[in-house]
Amino acid sequence: MLTAKQIESGVLAMGDPDIAQHSQRFFKTGEGEYGEGDIFVGIRVPNLRKLVPQYKGIELDELGKLQQSQYHELRLLALFILVKKYQLAKTENDQKRLVDYYLNHLAWVNNWDLVDSSAHHILGNYLLERDKSMLYEFAESKDLWTRRVAMITTYRFIKHNQFEPTLKLATMLINDKEDLMHKACGWMLREIFRQDRQVLDTYLKAHYQQMPRTMLRYAIEKHEPEVRKMYLQGLI
Template structure:
């Protein structure tokens, strides 16, 4: 049985309807046209495990599929493969994702692959591609830029998270506001003084959602003080 047939076998009309609404696939919404078959994340990961050895050539059609779960499963396969792959294979995986990045076009897809492949691959390499994406007009490239730095944060490297957060400060989309605020909160988990220094400089400029996400774990009095600056 092909991976596509395995995916289709588990489709659920009721879950499909729910997911289509949750992931904003309607006309004019951020994921317009994305098709969900209704698999659970657990089911998708189970299929990824079963088909973990598929080649990049076989995964390529999944990355261009209109079906969300096919793209997700392809990304999960690559995320699981990446850490143990030799350096030459890691480069092939990264370049494959760059080539097919149009298929990384919803927040769950970005948040799956950016910290697991983009971040680790770029950690000790030139990171200019992330700054290019941060300046892109494409929503998902911008989210890839900031979410890739999640890996850097886990290594206590805060510099590029803060630089990219600054570049995205005035972005208009709430999915960018939420992602940047989330990464700033992650900075604070590791060094609260660095986060507060950034907030003290930029809180008055930040979109309210971004700020709220960034200060979510602060004591109530501090949250109110920062929000009062808006």
């Protein structure tokens, strides 16, 4: 049986100290920063993704050990494997089991790349035609990453022209204190633009003056330069 220890041993051997040092800075692991205390071994994301076919057969109890690793790349790899398992799930019961696993290990989905690599692939797909109330509960969490899961999950809904969850969450999170949430909200609003500009423009006209600057800039990134300027000057 494939074990977390076996995977960990192989992955750690791939580490590069120079890449690790860069990642420590990029993911803000210093004291008081959002990724404080996170540890990197230095492996590029494409190289982690190449390991998924080799390790996708790992049982969930062993995957859970990997998910709880102190090493960022091992947690990310565990999520890549989980996403693949979800994509291969053949029954609704299998999907629910994987979603339950994800929710039970949410404490270790604890940086923006971990959230962005998993939330919409797993929760987004599962909740597409189901009740979405858990996301509104997540948006009220004190934990930054749980709030980000709520918003990024809606990426899948947007692709299916379900915009209301994103808009509701953006309004709930409009006064969030974290810049990473401003970016997440603005990003999802920008994705609505790609699907239906009128929906976004209607929402922006009602809310843009209350938005944090970062959220607004992300949301209007694909608008024409002159329109962006008018939004930023409060002239819409």
